Amino acid sequence: MSEKEKKVKIYILGEGFDVPASSTILTALEYAGFQLTTGVGCREGFCGACATLYREKGDYKLQAGLACQTVVSDGMYIAQIPFVPAQKAMYDINEIEADINTFKEYYPILFRCVGCNTCTKACPQDIEVMDYVQALIKGDIEKAADLSFDCIRCGLCALRCPAEIVQYNAAMLARRLYGKYIMPDSPDLNKRVEEMVEGKYESELDKAVQMDAEELKETYYKRDIKTE
């Protein structure tokens, strides 16, 4: 960011700071002199650490986004949400079943959904949050797992929900149940795991480990390559 670059004024905790117009909220905070120890993580939109509420100039709406992925605008007010004190169920994944009763037991709050869609509007990943909540209420774990797949667990849905639902934690349970119990078993994988236990490849690997540098190099460059 060069000094000559066009600046905009943003408000951090209500105080105005001039920052480069191309900044994200995250780099703007740093430009203003804040070294972050919360509300910052991967800086690339994958970890959900930098949930932020903001309001743009002349707008009454409180918007939600990721600080690392949202470009500042002139007159923007921002507040970071470093932690979401949301309820998370404790369970042993081996002891529960992939059906609606699990959600009734661990996340009964799901059934309070009033269908207002505020969660969906708050989601920085553009996930159809309310739709997956509704899917869970109907016991459709597959749909919930699929719709919520891109969730990065920033917690903004839960923060904005008038029914106090913890969407992102319920979705985590849904995906684990789906991955473990509902997705098809992979016959190739099971077979290979068995073969490994039986030691089928041990002698081949013994040989490979014992190759000298020249032999190994030659074998490597000669190996046949399949891309399909």
Next chain:
Amino acid sequence: MYLDYMRESIKNVEKTRAERLKLAKSGKPIVERMSDKEREEVLNKFHPDYKEESRKKVRIGPNKGDKLTSEVVDILEAYSRVQPDYFDLENPDYETDVLVIGAGSAGFCAAILADENGADVTLATKLRSGDSNSMMAQGGIQAAVRPDDSPYLHYLDVMGGGHFDNKSDLVRALVSEAPGAIKWLQELGVMFDRNEDGTMLTKPGGGTCRPRMHSARDYSGAGMCRVLRDEVENRADRINILEHQPAVELIKDEKGKVAGAILYHLQNKCYITVKAKSTIIATGGFGRLHVQGFETTNHYGATADGLVMAYRVGANLMYMDSVQYHPTGAVFPPQILGFLCTEKLRGLGAQPVNKNGELFVYPLEPRDVEASAFIRECKERGNGVATPDGNVGIWLDTPLIEQINGSGTIKSNLPAMLRQFDRFDIDIRKDPMLVYPTLHYQNGGIEINDKCETKVEGLYVAGESTGGVHGRNRLMGNSQLDLMVFGRRAGKFAAEYAKSTKLGKLTLNHVNEYEKEVEKIGIDKDKIAPVVLPDYIPDKVKKKQYTAHPEGTLR
């Protein structure tokens, strides 16, 4: 949104696309793969590691006299953050069997396996649980599962990718336990992509001789790491998680065994002592040291703290002269400079082309070779596209992905990539991405054996902090595998060791001894490590922060 002059170059890419699509469908390599000799030549001339100033001799510690990456030498030749005399080691704040430092996938695996082997576990991490490079990985995890694949072929690929410098016993463990690791993850609830018949969907990666990459769309790292995090959280009665508390120094006992760590609480600024029968370092890599000024794909906390701590207690480093630059980091728009554009893009058929729309390299060479070819195309041949802020890149022709695999492929297989660029009004289904190599991975690290033990009793290491598994160049999908295989091994062996070990009196004497060496070579007193966090505050602001000390500068 691309600028007008970039649009002109994109027209060249569009012009050659039909011809390149034909090539891709022909089943033959679209560009001849490089021979051994050609690889060597492009690496020697263009890989950033091969520049003279990239390495220098470290003057103290177990690797004394070795040439290491210069930025690493700078943090090894530095003072401690702590004054050993301040600490009452007789009365530690926590006592535990196994201390795991770092809550990425390697740390989680270690914590789970240590718990399953009967140990009491404490898991300390710098930021939040799960905040790690593991969470950011996009492409996938390798495992030889297909009937036409085998651990032997996987072994050859790992060794060849690493230029045959890898430690063979570690590679053997890596490839042998890969299928089991995938199965374990699936049983924990990871949603791996499948073919219609239920078999695992696998794609090729750079330097692999079979399609071996298992994925969870392009949130593969998150797909695994968030499940592991959830599993660890479900064991809260047995695994004590300490967030925002990076370790800054290891503790030893009087017999020289590692016996826990000093943590520093980033929020209330307290130092905390943890006494542990065994300690596992899973602190990840060094991207945030910005080696040679490169942008990085890495997490905010990736400052190689574990290397510094381990080095001070006497563990040696291996291949710490080798840096991985991922061929495809974003160059435009400036907000996402250095961000990872997953190798899965090329696995699905995206082709690197120059400003004239010409192919110039086989798209899936090992990463160091591919990255060097990109640098050559831009720097020597002048065939890159410059950006307004002084960077340069080549095109990664992503619209081909849909033409090869059918429309809708990008949305269903690469949602993160699509979203990342769409936020800045670039639709990668219609337009290519502008990319250039970006600092991605620490190839070397703390030397371990196949039980994850270091030279120092009681100290275990797993994941990116280790050296030897990948030689001097890691292949795509083997880092995720490394986390799972060696994370689990570290947890198991550290728990077993903890059962039989007895600790003597605790001490930080090694810190005093090490600092004497640092002083002898005349290092400035304000140079301290571990770095803990990078410092991005502009100088003109910092000048006015008279009494504040950003992390990384505090003494």
